[in-house]
Amino acid sequence: MKRLTLAVLMLAALSACSEKKQPESAATGPAETQQAAPAATEAPASAPEASAATAPATSAAETQASAAAAPETSAAETQAAAAPAAAGGPTGRVFVTNEKGNSVSVIDPATNAVIGTIDVGIQPRGIGKSPDGSEIYVALGEEGKIAVIDPKEMKLVRKFDSGPDPEAFGVHPDGNIYISMENDAKAAVYNPKTGEQIALVDVGLEPEGVAVSPDGSKVIVTSESTNMLHVISVPDHKLVANILVGSRPRAATFSKDGKWAYASAEIGGEVKRVDMTTYKVDKVTSIGEEDAKPKDVMLSNDQKTLYVAGGRANKIFIFDAESMALKGSIPVGNRVWGLALSKDGSRLYTTDGGSDQISVIDTAKNEVIATIPVGKAPWGVVVDD
Amino acid sequence: MKQESRAVCALLSVWLTAGMALTSAVRAADADEVEILFVGDQGRSAWEGASQGLIEANLQGKFLGKTFRLTQLPGAGEILKESKPAAVVVAGDATTLRQVADTLPGVPVFNVGLDDDAIRQQCGGNILHVLPSQAMKRDALSQWKTKNPESDARALAWHSSAKKYSGTQLNDRYMKSFGKPMDDEAWAGWAAVKMLADTVVRTQSSDPGKLLDFLRNDLEFDGQKGADMSYRKNGQLRQPILIVEGGKVVGEAPVVGVAQSIEDLDSLGNVECK
Numbered sequence: 139m140k141r142l143t144l145a146v147l148m149l150a151a152l153s154a155c156s157e158k159k160q161p162e163s164a165a166t167g168p169a170e171t172q173q174a175a176p177a178a179t180e181a182p183a184s185a186p187e188a189s190a191a192t193a194p195a196t197s198a199a200e201t202q203a204s205a206a207a208a209p210e211t212s213a214a215e216t217q218a219a220a221a222p223a224a225a226g227g228p229t230g231r232v233f234v235t236n237e238k239g240n241s242v243s244v245i246d247p248a249t250n251a252v253i254g255t256i257d258v259g260i261q262p263r264g265i266g267k268s269p270d271g272s273e274i275y276v277a278l279g280e281e282g283k284i285a286v287i288d289p290k291e292m293k294l295v296r297k298f299d300s301g302p303d304p305e306a307f308g309v310h311p312d313g314n315i316y317i318s319m320e321n322d323a324k325a326a327v328y329n330p331k332t333g334e335q336i337a338l339v340d341v342g343l344e345p346e347g348v349a350v351s352p353d354g355s356k357v358i359v360t361s362e363s364t365n366m367l368h369v370i371s372v373p374d375h376k377l378v379a380n381i382l383v384g385s386r387p388r389a390a391t392f393s394k395d396g397k398w399a400y401a402s403a404e405i406g407g408e409v410k411r412v413d414m415t416t417y418k419v420d421k422v423t424s425i426g427e428e429d430a431k432p433k434d435v436m437l438s439n440d441q442k443t444l445y446v447a448g449g450r451a452n453k454i455f456i457f458d459a460e461s462m463a464l465k466g467s468i469p470v471g472n473r474v475w476g477l478a479l480s481k482d483g484s485r486l487y488t489t490d491g492g493s494d495q496i497s498v499i500d501t502a503k504n505e506v507i508a509t510i511p512v513g514k515a516p517w518g519v520v521v522d523d
Numbered sequence: 524m525k526q527e528s529r530a531v532c533a534l535l536s537v538w539l540t541a542g543m544a545l546t547s548a549v550r551a552a553d554a555d556e557v558e559i560l561f562v563g564d565q566g567r568s569a570w571e572g573a574s575q576g577l578i579e580a581n582l583q584g585k586f587l588g589k590t591f592r593l594t595q596l597p598g599a600g601e602i603l604k605e606s607k608p609a610a611v612v613v614a615g616d617a618t619t620l621r622q623v624a625d626t627l628p629g630v631p632v633f634n635v636g637l638d639d640d641a642i643r644q645q646c647g648g649n650i651l652h653v654l655p656s657q658a659m660k661r662d663a664l665s666q667w668k669t670k671n672p673e674s675d676a677r678a679l680a681w682h683s684s685a686k687k688y689s690g691t692q693l694n695d696r697y698m699k700s701f702g703k704p705m706d707d708e709a710w711a712g713w714a715a716v717k718m719l720a721d722t723v724v725r726t727q728s729s730d731p732g733k734l735l736d737f738l739r740n741d742l743e744f745d746g747q748k749g750a751d752m753s754y755r756k757n758g759q760l761r762q763p764i765l766i767v768e769g770g771k772v773v774g775e776a777p778v779v780g781v782a783q784s785i786e787d788l789d790s791l792g793n794v795e796c797k
Contacts, residue, residue: 380586
């Protein structure tokens with residue numbers, strides 16, 4: 139009885155702490171709230187807990203203010219654009235975020251030449267395109283914003299607030315984006331057309347990789363410091379599974395049929411295949427090279443080959459996607475992290491962060507056919523095709 | 524909010540977790556609740572580090588139905604006979620460390636306060652040294668000075684300016700909780716609780732013997748220093764060492780070009796078991 143009273147008193151004192159903190163911690167609150175969570179919950183959660191919460195929408199005024207504050211793209215850079223793409227269709231261009239260059243490099247895949255550089259803001263990392271291809275989104279970690287680029291004009295068109303330290307995101311077929319908030323242990327769902335926040339979901343520490351199932355019913359968020367894949371159901375935004383994987387999972391991808399997910403573990407030096415109907419790990423392959431710090435994972439168009447960016451092994455590792463047997467590797471530049479495949483599957487683009495370059499791989503031969511110098515520390519890549 | 528009151532709130536939240544855990548233990552013995560003892564002074568940063576580890580352990584545990592509880596004791600003499608902790612974190616002198624290890628045979632005992640080489644000569648017991656040894660730090664510095672002869676750097680387990688490998692995130696979390704920079708002991712306390720919790724969820728067990736076996740043989744710990752950490756036969760945690768000069772991390776050991784590779788963790792203060 140005494141203990142219970144004491145606990146109640148402590149809870150009251152703690153909630154006073156939380157209340158006091160709130161005004162100053164709009165940007166830093168969630169992690170603090172989580173400290174209290176285990177105590178406030180009387181019984182340990184034995185089942186995955188739903189924790190979606192709707193947060194207030196970003197005001198229109200704020201969105202406008204941030205768009206106005208965005209750096210202007212220079213006229214010279216815009217003019218550097220090659221012939222404009224056919225109206226309505228995708229540009230075919232390759233867009234690369236330069237984390238330390240604070241820019242996006244635009245590459246013409248026909249010539250493998252950089253045809254434009256867009257100053258987007260501070261620390262651009264994750265990149266993705268809208269389902270209709272009309273916009274490219276870029277997560278600006280330092281700024282706590284998402285930049286929106288017009289791929290045809292190669293111009294920054296607006297920015298909206300995403301909360302602190304957005305790292306990577308996935309674009310849902312319905313157009314919403316699912317962002318990993320690295321410092322807050324949350325996944326945030328935004329409508330990028332309006333800048334409105336639709337949901338916030340509690341996940342593990344240092345969330346990074348995001349993968350959206352092809353049918354849009356599930357989203358995976360990896361938590362690097364909690365070693366899990368968190369599966370969020372759409373549209374209700376509940377956690378339906380938390381799957382323990384190798385140490386420091388950084389990225390995940392779905393097979394086209396949605397049955398499998400492949401996830402890398404950077405410190406574990408391995409790739410896991412997970413059955414997305416049972417949420418059980420199906421196969422694990424250790425890369426077996428000490429330097430291999432796997433990051434992005436990508437399936438070939440025919441779903442038979444899995445490409446894994448090997449980090450400081452400076453290689454792309456090639457796996458049989460069914461047996462998970464290692465088939466070989468392709469040497470690329472230093473500290474390779476990001477991967478993107480052309481729509482026809484013939485070209486794989488890799489971001490070689492330590493070499494400030496992109497490598498272009500011909501997937502028929504699994505050979506590098508070009509390297510393209512870009513900005514400082516390229517991180518993410520997407521093909522607008 | 525002032526840093527002191529922030530630290531009080533963070534400590535309170537840790538204490539509260541322990542307090543509520545006790546009340547629920549009275550209501551019903553809970554198989555999913557895991558007890559970790561901390562033997563040492565609460566004034567040491569190792570306690571704050573362990574408390575940070577507890578916050579993160581419970582964050583992971585809530586997704587998998589595990590609750591972790593950290594109970595502080597001033598000395599080894601306070602360990603109750605009927606006590607059945609999953610592991611013990613010790614921030615004390617060599618006598619205390621030995622006393623804890625002997626009182627709880629087969630239970631993982633993490634040393635987070637001593638870097639002495641002498642206590643690392645024994646192999647095969649239940650003591651796990653999370654802090655790097657003096658020998659590891661000497662070798663790290665010597666590798667660094669091979670390439671930077673004029674340097675007057677120090678070799679440390681951790682530093683509040685560590686940025687790479689999500690060092691920034693860990694430093695930010697600790698600063699937010701306790702309002703001060705994370706140091707070596709705090710890192711070791713954090714790492715001990717975090718690796719224990721990860722071992723509990725991976726083995727789905729809180730049996731100390733199973734945990735010790737996994738820790739010694741199967742651990743792949745991410746200590747946010749970019750390497751896969753595991754234990755040597757003598758119970759020493761393999762890990763990179765940070766090279767700090769002028770209040771900033773300037774490098775890390777193993778030093779590329781002196782050691783075979785950055786992954787060559789046994790180039791630092793390795794001790795052969797007799």
